[in-house]
Amino acid sequence: MKIVTLLPFLLIITIFSFGSISVAHESLSSNDVLSESQLKEIFPDYNFRNAVKERVSPNEITLNNIKSLDGVFDATNEKISDLKGISTLENIDSFIFWNNNIKTIPNEILLLNDLDYINIANNYITTDNILNLLSRKGVKINYDLNFIDSNKNQYLLEAKYKNLSISKNESIDLRKVIEKNIDNYYKYWEVSTEIPKDLDLVVYIEDKNIVSENDMIITGKNKGTTVVKIGLNNKNLNQIANISITVD
Structure with missing residues (x-):
């Protein structure tokens, strides 16, 4: 070398x-x-x-x-x-x-x-x-299929659903509503879109009076709508999935 x-x-x-x-x-x-x-x-x-x-x-x-x-x-x-x-x-x-x-x-x-x-x-x-x-x-x-902004053939972290409705005290696992996504990869094999359960992610909630979060589990607290953001870290804003959650 x-x-x-x-x-x-x-x-x-x-x-x-x-x-x-x-x-x-x-x-x-x-x-x-x-x-x-x-x-x-x-x-x-x-x-x-x-x-x-x-x-x-x-x-x-x-x-x-x-x-x-x-x-x-x-x-x-x-x-x-x-x-x-x-x-x-x-x-x-x-x-x-x-x-x-x-x-x-x-x-x-x-x-x-x-x-x-x-x-x-x-x-x-x-x-x-x-x-x-x-x-x-x-x-x-x-280094294909990562989350690097500056290179082609890279994943995006996306929400499966842009809007979710839950009841008060109802819980959902955020790992089940986010996925890896890529549109321009020349696939030689089947690529999984699933996020592993043992991967540490960062969760940001705009209004914590409406929902709470513990270990990626979101629970409804009070009626209203808030945005929940999930990312690989708190620095790379382009790799954050956004979900609007309504508690009714």
Whole structure:
């Protein structure tokens, strides 16, 4: 892979971003078998951690053996949400994270100088800043079917119904009334529009006197109409689904 020199500000970012990783590794012996709590320090995400463990012999999960993993790391459909710790996989040259619940790409991925390719299609990524930096390093990236505003073939977060009516004390699960939608994708496979139940979303209610919300469950409180907004985060306003809810 061709290595290019990154801008000074990138070096500053990486120095400050990866302090916790080096601190976590400092107390670990490279050849000692790691405990579950030590593995959790490196890979906080349960599903990512298990994907790593599956690729290392159960009795030989050492820092050295994790770092020595090479070739393709295929973690398709593993329900991974957090890629923290990915820089430990320093000899992997291709990652496949197709169809997971990933919302952000950690800065530490920029430390992987052997990385040639990453597939993060069909996730929930909303910004392409880290992806652009990876691309400048020569990494080939498939990031179709995410929620990035600036690229074609990206999902939109939409409401199945623009208007809903409920009674006082009646509840509805917002996960059942929102979906992923895309109109211009050249489909080679059937793409699900469903939102996973374990995905964290942000909910904003214009008038909390009319409805309340707890863990994505909306409940009618008083008669009236209010707008409920559901998003992947509270920054990307273009990826927010709006539903008008009337309590009668």
